Amino acid sequence: xxxxxxxxxxxxxxxxxxxxxxxxxxxxxxxxxxxxxxxxxxxxxxxxxxxxxxxxxxxxxxxxxxxxxxxxxxxxxxxxxxxxxxxxxxxxxxx
Amino acid sequence: xxxxxxxxxxxxxxxxxxxxxxxxxxxxxxxxxxxxxxxxxxxxxxxxxxxxxxxxxxxxxx
Amino acid sequence: xxxxxxxxxxxxxxxxxxxxxxxxxxxxxxxxxxxxxxxxxxxxxxxxxxxxxxxxxxxxxxxxxxxxxxxxxxxxxxxxxxxxxxxxxxxxxxxx
Numbered sequence: 001x002x003x004x005x006x007x008x009x010x011x012x013x014x015x016x017x018x019x020x021x022x023x024x025x026x027x028x029x030x031x032x033x034x035x036x037x038x039x040x041x042x043x044x045x046x047x048x049x050x051x052x053x054x055x056x057x058x059x060x061x062x063x064x065x066x067x068x069x070x071x072x073x074x075x076x077x078x079x080x081x082x083x084x085x086x087x088x089x090x091x092x093x094x095x
Numbered sequence: 096x097x098x099x100x101x102x103x104x105x106x107x108x109x110x111x112x113x114x115x116x117x118x119x120x121x122x123x124x125x126x127x128x129x130x131x132x133x134x135x136x137x138x139x140x141x142x143x144x145x146x147x148x149x150x151x152x153x154x155x156x157x
Numbered sequence: 158x159x160x161x162x163x164x165x166x167x168x169x170x171x172x173x174x175x176x177x178x179x180x181x182x183x184x185x186x187x188x189x190x191x192x193x194x195x196x197x198x199x200x201x202x203x204x205x206x207x208x209x210x211x212x213x214x215x216x217x218x219x220x221x222x223x224x225x226x227x228x229x230x231x232x233x234x235x236x237x238x239x240x241x242x243x244x245x246x247x248x249x250x251x252x253x
Contacts, residue, residue: 021121021123024119024122026169027195030196031131031134032243033193033214033243047155047156049183050155061135062197063198081148087154089185089217090221092215
């Protein structure tokens with residue numbers, strides 16, 4: 001018996017419900033994809049058929065926004081910008 | 096007494112966050128929270144340093 | 158919230174390792190192997206392997222997803238290929 005695993009409200013390694021385990025695995029993989037994207041050129045398909053490219057510098061954890069560098073917009077280049085996830089339909093990059 | 100507000104709260108915000116995370120993610124909660132926190136730190140630091148503006152200024156989709 | 162965003166993690170998990178076609182807002186369509194669905198945003202991460210090229214990743218945002226159709230199930234080779242795309246590289250991926 002493991003004396004370190006006695007406090008009841010904290011789930012131990014075996015106590016995840018199937019839903020929680022699935023959520024954790026899905027989330028972990030998504031967070032890894034965000035981390036892998038940092039520093040890469042990414043193309044974004046925005047609403048209203050707007051297409052832009054940028055280098056992704058960071059995403060907030062939710063994520064609700066991406067902080068991008070060298071944003072190429074139809075109106076020119078912006079050194080640093082934030083793209084709202086609500087404006088984005090899809091984004092693409094290569095590994 | 097007027098000094099009531101400076102008493103330490105019985106529950107710290109971090110503990111509540113962790114309890115919520117455990118409900119959602121079970122045994123992997125601490126790991127997920129650490130990944131999210133690391134990501135958020137980089138984002139916040141970038142925003143402090145570069146002061147990026149939203150593009151476009153007005154949301155395309157509300 | 159659309160129907161896709163309302164699904165549960167166990168529902169989304171059934172799409173992992175499937176080849177799907179995603180119909181998204183403004184008549185956009187995307188196809189690829191599902192690597193994961195973010196349980197927070199319902200964003201779908203798709204992978205494709207163009208001939209002799211790098212792995213191409215497309216992420217469709219959950220709010221823009223209209224329909225997801227399963228086309229094919231991955232065999233063991235494809236599953237292995239998919240599982241190592243975002244293999245843990247914490248030290249590199251999370252350093253500032």
